[in-house]
Amino acid sequence: FHREDVQRLKELGDAIDNAFGENKKIPFEITEIPVESDTQRRIRLTFKNKENVAFVELRENIVNGQRIEMFRILAPTYEETLWNGSTGDVIFDGYTVGNRKICPVKANTDSLEIQILSARDKVDFKDIIVYRN
Numbered sequence: 001f002h003r004e005d006v007q008r009l010k011e012l013g014d015a016i017d018n019a020f021g022e023n024k025k026i027p028f029e030i031t032e033i034p035v036e037s038d039t040q041r042r043i044r045l046t047f048k049n050k051e052n053v054a055f056v057e058l059r060e061n062i063v064n065g066q067r068i069e070m071f072r073i074l075a076p077t078y079e080e081t082l083w084n085g086s087t088g089d090v091i092f093d094g095y096t097v098g099n100r101k102i103c104p105v106k107a108n109t110d111s112l113e114i115q116i117l118s119a120r121d122k123v124d125f126k127d128i129i130v131y132r133n
Helices: 003-020
Strands: 029-033 041-060 068-075 089-094 101-119 125-132
Touching (some): 003 041, 041 068, 089 101
Antiparallel strands (some): 029 041, 041 101, 041 125, 068 101
16 A cells, blocks of 8 residues: 555544544443334433533334334434423434444534434334534
8 A cells, every 4th residue: 555545544533533543432321212103212311411512313223124213313402301392403414324324413412312203113222322522
């Protein structure tokens, strides 16, 4: 490999580590919010402190196929929001997830809500990862 190519690959690796490295992951607690449909789901992610969130990575367990068709990610409008009415700002609208969907978001918050609006069958997440800025 040419040394300039090696240098560019190193820069790319550093940029990926800077965005998605272990030190960028935000720990959270998950709370399921009851819904009346098997093909919809609401999940609240609560952080210990307010965080500058940069990315939310969603992964489906695709052993039985890709299921999610439409979803959104919300951040609370203000700290006192109780989420019982899903009051919040939509910070990402998405469609299929599959093996991995990296959602770029900008939020300074202590919680997020993921809403699965439409799915082909019961949603089965393999993993959810949140990265700080």
